[in-house]
Amino acid sequence: MNTHSRTAPVMVASDLDRTLIYSANSMALGGSDHLAPRLVVAEVYDAAPLSFMTRAAEELLEGIVQRSVFVPVTTRTRAQFSRVRLPGFGRGYAVxxxxxxxxxDGEPDRDWSRHIQRSLGSACAPLDDVLGHLAGPAAVPAILRVRTAEDVFAYSIVDRQALPDGYLAELDAWCAARGWTTSLQGRKLYCVPSPITKEAAAAEIRQRCGAGLLVAAGDSRLDAGILELADIAIRPAHGELDSDAYSRSNLTVTAATGILAGEEILRFVTSVLAQAAAGAPAPTTAAAY
Structure with missing residues (x-):
């Protein structure tokens, strides 16, 4: 039996990069150039366009923002996120x-920040320990640059082809023993404290806004938690989770890859919202949509 209130808003939590927005190198457009979809710029960096979505995707997202609690959920820092321009930007919640x-409404929530700091202090090795492991004597040449994100986690720019066999598994084990997790996304290798997760922040927002049905989308291992938290989930047929053949009973996988998968995700979410607005029972699996 469906337990979601018909009056509760639907919450849509979605990753951004390689889920809704795409760099020129990640679009994966095929076929003749004249058949390519019309594109809009979603991000500008150093006065140049950096990320894109299809025009149809932007129009679909405008409708989703109007009909749901839409929450961008990203690994980007605040500064990186501030460059992205999506419908509804600066209003409501974002992670x-x-x-x-x-x-x-564009401002960090102080209560949540205090909660995060308490969690890190009790459960995880310091960031400096992880930086020392990545860039110190144990570093490998395939780790090209190591950076930090708001003094919370580390990410490295890597040469994937040059990574030694077994390095990722060894790093994952080393981090897990110290309360950290790892994720390789494209050329970026993330090391993140275990208490810092997209799903924890999404669950907090869901409680605050009184949302009923939760729909989620994402492409990486760092998104797996929000997909598992969601009632209805969708992922693109590319990325880290696709390489893992990640599957769940509540999960749909797009037919398209690249930027057209982003458009397909938003069409799927739009259909979910339409059925919810029509009062159709909210199913426990995405296949019903």
Missing amino acids: TTNGAVLLH
């Missing part, structure tokens, strides 16, 4: 820094 920062 950045992989869940370490909860924004409301």
Whole structure:
């Protein structure tokens, strides 16, 4: 039996990069150029366009923002997220820094920030220990640069082809023993404290806004938690989770890859919202949509 209130809003929590927005290198457009979809710029960096979505995707997202509690949930820092321009930007809730920062109407939530700091102090090795492991004597040449995100977690730019066999498994084990997790997304290798998760921040927002049905989308292992938290989930047929053949009973996988998968995700979410508005029973699996 469906337990979601018909009067409760639907919450849509979605990753951004390679889920809704795409760099030129990640679009994966095929076929003749004249058949390519019309595109809009979703991000500008150093006065140049950096990320895109299809025009149809932007129009679909405008409708989703109007009909749901739409929450961008990203590993980007606040500064990186501020460059992205999506419908509804600066209003409502957003999650950045992989869940370490909860924004409301563009401002960080202080209560959530205090909660995160308490969690890190009791459960995880210091950031400096992880930086020392990545860039110190144990570093490998394939780790090209190591950076930090708001003094919360570390990410490295890597040469994937040059990574030694077994390095990722060894790093994962080393981090897990110290309360950290790892994720390789494209050329970025993330090391993140275990308490900092997208799903924890999404659950907090869901409680605050009184949402009923939760729909989620994402492509990486750092998104797996929000997909598992959701009632209805969808992922693109590319990315880290696709490489893992990640599957769940509540999960749909797009037919398309690249930027057209982003459009397909938003069409799927739009259909979920339409059925919810029509009063159709909210199913326990995405296949019913």
